Amino acid sequence: MRPRIIIVGAGFGGIAAAQALRTADADIVLIDRTNHHLFQPLLYQVAGAALSPADIATANRALLRRNRNTRILMAEASGVDAAARELCLADGRRLPFDYLILATGAAYSFFGNDQWREHAYVLKSIDDALAIRAALLSAFERAEQCDDPAERQRLLTFAVVGGGPTGVELAGTIAELARTTLARDFASIDPRRARVVLCEMGDRILTAFDPPLSQSAREMLESLGVEVRTGEAVKAIDERGLNVGDQRIDAAAVLWAAGTEARPAAKWLAADAAKNGAVKVMPDCSIPGHPTIFAIGDVASFDAGDGPLPGLAPVAKQQGKFVGKLIAARVAGRSAPERFRYRDYGTMAVIGRSRAVAEIAGLKLKGFIAWLAWSLVHLMLLVDFRSRVSVYVHWAWSWFTYGRGARLLTGYAPEPGEKPRTAGLPEIEAEPAE
Incomplete structure (x- = not known):
């Protein structure tokens, strides 16, 4: 058998x-x-309306079509x-x-503050990314119709918690969405005045990188208009924003990428x-x-x-x-290797258009050359040729035009104060099987 x-x-x-x-x-x-393989490193671009879900997801059955010995179960x-x-x-x-x-x-993980799940968006699945995209785009639409200056400012404020690669990428893509893609799309508001706040409890962002690259990443974010707050812990998150250190930040959306x-x-x-x-x-x-x-x-x-x-x-x-x-x-019945050995090809984080930091084979790169290396590596990591071509076309069009092709609001759009969708967040309290 x-x-x-x-x-x-x-x-x-x-x-x-x-x-x-x-x-x-x-x-x-x-x-x-699910029935698909998801390329999670680019999931933030779906959340930021740069890519569509089909660009970074492929059906499992299509990927393993050549595996005649494999059965796939959802x-x-x-x-x-x-x-x-x-x-x-x-x-x-x-x-x-x-x-x-x-x-x-x-x-x-919310570090024991599970009540924050009710009010913060996470980014682990396509559903999560689409919920974030809907929250971002609908916030600008509601701000366009809002007559209350304070509420309008809240609707144009977005907070990202966590200064790792995901948090940095989210903050950068939201800033670019507001300051380039949507800059001239509204009559009553100026999206370029949107406030994007990146909150990190540690003393610097991207702690896996050398301090000089971490500082370069911070400067790149700030050049996009992102407000980087380090050394302050998040103390509370509710339906209208969050408390960081001793300051209150009212925000249309809080995005959690902290652990x-x-x-x-x-x-x-x-x-x-x-x-x-x-x-x-x-x-x-x-x-x-x-x-x-x-x-x-x-x-x-x-x-x-x-x-x-x-x-x-x-x-x-x-x-x-x-x-x-x-x-x-x-x-x-053959001899098998006894130990796994990891080959480290480097670490990268993208901040925005032509902005990135990277450590590859001892080389420390930043700016356009790091962004180019990041782009090439991620294109090759995509699991199928169709995805590579689709993502390349979208990136090229976005780079030359500053446009984004996945800006539609279809169906779900969160109401003010509504619990964010966290469909990709699994339960982690399961007990061992008897």
Whole structure:
């Protein structure tokens, strides 16, 4: 009987593992809550109306069409029965496995302030991005019709919490949306007067970069009109804004990008976990005590010697490919590599049009050259040719015209004070399967 390998999650790691197992003499089952693979590094551009969802998402079945040994299920995992070697699904089904790869990703953490979820937008899914896009565009539309100066200013104020790459990218794209794309579109308001505030509790933004690049990124943001506030913690978030330090900021939307927490794989298996909930794994990415169960990507905490690997797409892709090849070798009776080794190709963050910072192979880049490198790398990381062509065309058109082609408000637009949609934010309180 052929072994069954179950992969949970169709992100970078899950897809890479499935592709590495394409020729394995085994039955592969890929499970995900959605029917598509999402290129999350460009999700902020959907939120900022620069790209449409179809530009950065591809159907799982299309991606794995060549995998004749793979079955794809749109379902949600709820636990693991390691003793019985069964994956538990939310609908009550239990799927037996010989090997299990957990690539379930991470969710945003509010650091114990779960009541803030009611009023802050997050960015983990297409639904999240569309909700943010609707909130941004509808805020300008409402400001156009508002006669109260104070309320109009609130509608033209947007706060981003978190000075990591996602927060920096969101702040930059909102500023460019207001100051270039929408600059001449309204009669009663001047979108260029919109206030974009980036709040970071630490003493600088982009702490993963060297301080000089971090300072350059701050200067680039400020050149776009972004107000960067560091060294002040967020104390409250409500339906009309937030409190930062000792100051109140009334805002049309608060975007949360301040921290992540891994999906509950560690709880499912009663395994040792890092502070962010990621399960600590062995050198071959297996879970201690469970040599046939692997965790990769954001759900795993892999100690590379100088600390855990960061939650980046290249890490997940490399781990997925490694684990896929390892399992394929075991199934075929061949010797398998004993340790995963990560190849660091660099770290990048984009601030806006022709503005970025990057560290690549020891080189520290900023400005246009860093933006060009970021663009080329992200185009190549896109999983299919159609997406590369579509994104390239949109970027070229936007660069030359300052325009954005995904500015439609269709259907949902949040009312003032309405709870933001957080469809992409998973529950993280699941208990281990019995």
